[in-house]
Amino acid sequence: MINRINIQIVVGFFVIFGLLAFAFLAVKLGGIGNLDHDHYTLKARFDSVSGLKQGADVEVAGVIVGKVQNISLDADEYESIVEISIPNDVKLQEDTIASVRSTGLIGGKFIKVSPGGSEELLQAGDEITETESSVSLEELISKYIFESEGDSK
Amino acid sequence: MIKYVERFGDYVLYVLEQIGWMATLLFKSLYAFAKPPYDLFAVVRQIHFIGARSLYVILVAGGFTGMVLALQFYNTLERFGSIDLLGSATALALVRELGPVMAALMVIGRAGSAMCAEIGIMRISEQIDALECMAIDPYRYLIAPKIIAGIISVPLLTSVFNVIGILGGYLVGVLIFGLSEGAYFDSMYAGVEWNDVEMGLYKSLVFGLILTWIATAKGYFLHLDRRGAYGAEGVSRTTTDAVVLSSITVLFGDYLIGALML
Numbered sequence: 001m002i003n004r005i006n007i008q009i010v011v012g013f014f015v016i017f018g019l020l021a022f023a024f025l026a027v028k029l030g031g032i033g034n035l036d037h038d039h040y041t042l043k044a045r046f047d048s049v050s051g052l053k054q055g056a057d058v059e060v061a062g063v064i065v066g067k068v069q070n071i072s073l074d075a076d077e078y079e080s081i082v083e084i085s086i087p088n089d090v091k092l093q094e095d096t097i098a099s100v101r102s103t104g105l106i107g108g109k110f111i112k113v114s115p116g117g118s119e120e121l122l123q124a125g126d127e128i129t130e131t132e133s134s135v136s137l138e139e140l141i142s143k144y145i146f147e148s149e150g151d152s153k
Numbered sequence: 154m155i156k157y158v159e160r161f162g163d164y165v166l167y168v169l170e171q172i173g174w175m176a177t178l179l180f181k182s183l184y185a186f187a188k189p190p191y192d193l194f195a196v197v198r199q200i201h202f203i204g205a206r207s208l209y210v211i212l213v214a215g216g217f218t219g220m221v222l223a224l225q226f227y228n229t230l231e232r233f234g235s236i237d238l239l240g241s242a243t244a245l246a247l248v249r250e251l252g253p254v255m256a257a258l259m260v261i262g263r264a265g266s267a268m269c270a271e272i273g274i275m276r277i278s279e280q281i282d283a284l285e286c287m288a289i290d291p292y293r294y295l296i297a298p299k300i301i302a303g304i305i306s307v308p309l310l311t312s313v314f315n316v317i318g319i320l321g322g323y324l325v326g327v328l329i330f331g332l333s334e335g336a337y338f339d340s341m342y343a344g345v346e347w348n349d350v351e352m353g354l355y356k357s358l359v360f361g362l363i364l365t366w367i368a369t370a371k372g373y374f375l376h377l378d379r380r381g382a383y384g385a386e387g388v389s390r391t392t393t394d395a396v397v398l399s400s401i402t403v404l405f406g407d408y409l410i411g412a413l414m415l
Binding site: 011021028055064 | 205308313341346
């Protein structure tokens with residue numbers, strides 16, 4: 001009987017240890033637990049969100065407050081519709097500006113939200129009308145090169 | 154010429170037959186296990202053997218895998234000036250691919266081979282026939298607890314492997330190379346999504362099933378091996394076969410699940 005109890009203790013510790021490890025992975029890395037019960041969703045239309053991925057960060061004043069939940073295409077307008085989640089305690093004005101920015105030359109893209117000055121606040125499901133699309137480095141460079149060529153002629 | 158075609162056809166039939174035996178073994182044992190009364194202590198004993206006693210191998214392997222990953226990623230990322238990505242690169246590689254695969258390979262080497270040899274010896278020394286004579290269902294008594302324990306143990310071992318690997322990466326990246334602790338853990342929290350953890354979990358569940366299934370089936374059907382696997386030589390050859398086959402199946406399954414879930 002002693003042997004039987006020993007095995008059960010060892011297995012008990014092993015399973016607890018394993019479950020703790022999995023809980024760490026799921027909660028800390030996977031982000032399970034801070035689900036959307038205290039968040040609301042806003043939409044924003046962009047001409048181009050090239051490089052932006054689902055799950056990318058949403059920053060207000062440089063602080064990460066939310067995530068990009070969904071990116072879809074409006075086939076009629078040829079515009080992209082991005083759904084972002086914002087915590088309930090961050091109120092955004094109706095003339096808020098959303099812009100796609102990148103964290104560095106080869107860094108990932110994120111959405112920068114700059115609050116406006118309007119009295120009216122955005123409600124869940126509303127659309128941010130003022131947006132700035134992602135800036136393509138290649139386009140900037142080619143624009144610069146071709147414009148300077150045009151000047152010299 | 155026709156002789157080679159005949160031989161090839163014969164071999165194909167043999168492989169199909171083997172797959173058939175293995176499938177019946179899996180379904181019969183799961184069915185036998187689903188019927189009450191449940192013998193849960195048998196499962197606990199197998200978790201002790203497959204899981205708890207593999208823990209030290211997993212700790213050592215996980216620690217060194219994480220350290221090697223951090224070492225190599227550090228040298229590569231340094232060239233691009235993006236050392237901040239070290240944490241997320243190490244954690245993603247561990248959680249998505251290396252954790253499930255390495256943990257499964259370690260369990261195959263430590264427990265899979267032992268299970269196959271144990272059942273194989275029971276088969277050649279006619280202990281399985283004796284069980285059947287005593288009306289004890291060998292699927293229920295021998296096979297099912299091992300398969301259930303494998304499905305429970307391997308995901309737990311994989312989680313331990315991942316966490317220890319992340320700590321190993323921390324040791325090399327932060328303590329040896331002097332990366333800031335915040336940069337390592339923050340990029341890890343930001344870079345790894347629930348999708349990645351979920352994918353690793355599915356992989357490890359499937360691997361736990363595959364490795365116990367192949368090891369027990371190979372041992373159980375030892376006497377049906379066409380090369381006449383009797384005696385010590387037969388057991389040793391079948392054990393080798395089981396280890397090779399389950400390792401290859403794990404690696405192939407890793408690619409398959411990765412491609413399907415991406």
